[in-house]
Amino acid sequence: MIEFKHVSKVYDNGTHALDDVSIHIDDGEFVFVVGASGAGKSTFLKLMMREEVPSSGSIHINNYNLGELKKRKIPYFRRSMGIVFQDFRLIPTMTVYDNVAFAMRVIGTKEAQIRKRVTYVLNLVGLSAKARNYPQELSGGEQQRVALARALSNNAKLIIADEPTGNVDPQMSLEIVELLTRLNEGGTTVIMVTHEHELVRQFDRRVIILENGRVVHDGSSKDSDEALQSSQGHLDRAHIDSFDPTFAITNDNSASLDKSINKFNNSLQKKTDDDSAVDFTVYVDKSKNKNEKQ
Secondary structure (H helix, E strand, O other): OEEEEEEEEEOOOOOEEEEEEEEEEOOOOEEEEEOOOOOOHHHHHHHHOOOOOOOEEEEEEOOEEHHHOOHHHHHHHHOOEEEEOOOOOOOOOOOHHHHHHHHHHOOOOOHHHHHHHHHHHHHHOOOHHHOOOOHHHOOHHHHHHHHHHHHHOOOOOEEEEEOOOOOOOHHHHHHHHHHHHHHHHOOOEEEEEEOOHHHHOOOOOEEEEEEOOEEEEEEEHHHOHHHHHHOHHHHOHHHHOOOOHHHOOOOOOOOOHHHHHHHHHHHHHHHHHOOOOOOOOOOOOOHHHHOOOO
16 A cells, blocks of 8 residues: 655745645556656655655555655665566676575575566566566566566565656557556556656556646546646657657658657557567667666
């Protein structure tokens, strides 16, 4: 269970990131949290992961009161959830198997249990054949599935996915969300933060829309279309065109945003109609991970 009660967050520089947010998410729900850059999504996640504390209000997750959680208890709290990041955060010198096993080894799990669990989760995400490969040998979509397997390695009942489709193409975006949906159907609570409005519309799930730090909509995706249209995110044309070079808006400032959105929708429809479609080449800036501390 996740509960935000009248949560506000004001940073030291005066930025009001969240303003009187009250949200209740039951165990087993799948929730999209949507909003443009600056809407409060990142702060919402940081509060959930106890990287930040609210300026006012209270947060309860998995029977923990985050406002009263002592620092030494934070690692134990985080073990109750699995976190999937946009930039994968895989260790490049480790194989797929060892990247997934790493999350279990750091908490002292026995190797026999690790072998059994890693084999299971890699099969679950369709990567059994890639167990001995290194991250740089995988596509962006495959790397994201490894990150998801790692999040599942400790049998977390809550998955937090932070823009998990941000570095993959539209086809793989659908497959990632479909995989999260299957996990949710097995009882896992899934919170997916995104600003991909067109992707959200493909799935009938609860949608929470943040704008200027406030909840402006909380309901099913079928009822959220008007709110999505009016949200700041529909102006984020740079993101709409970032999935694939064929979607890029030209240098002509009069280029039609509607035309770009239609191309995006057509791509999604093609995926739906063609089960044999294969992955596009994924362009990933691996330089982000080279010097990153794990």
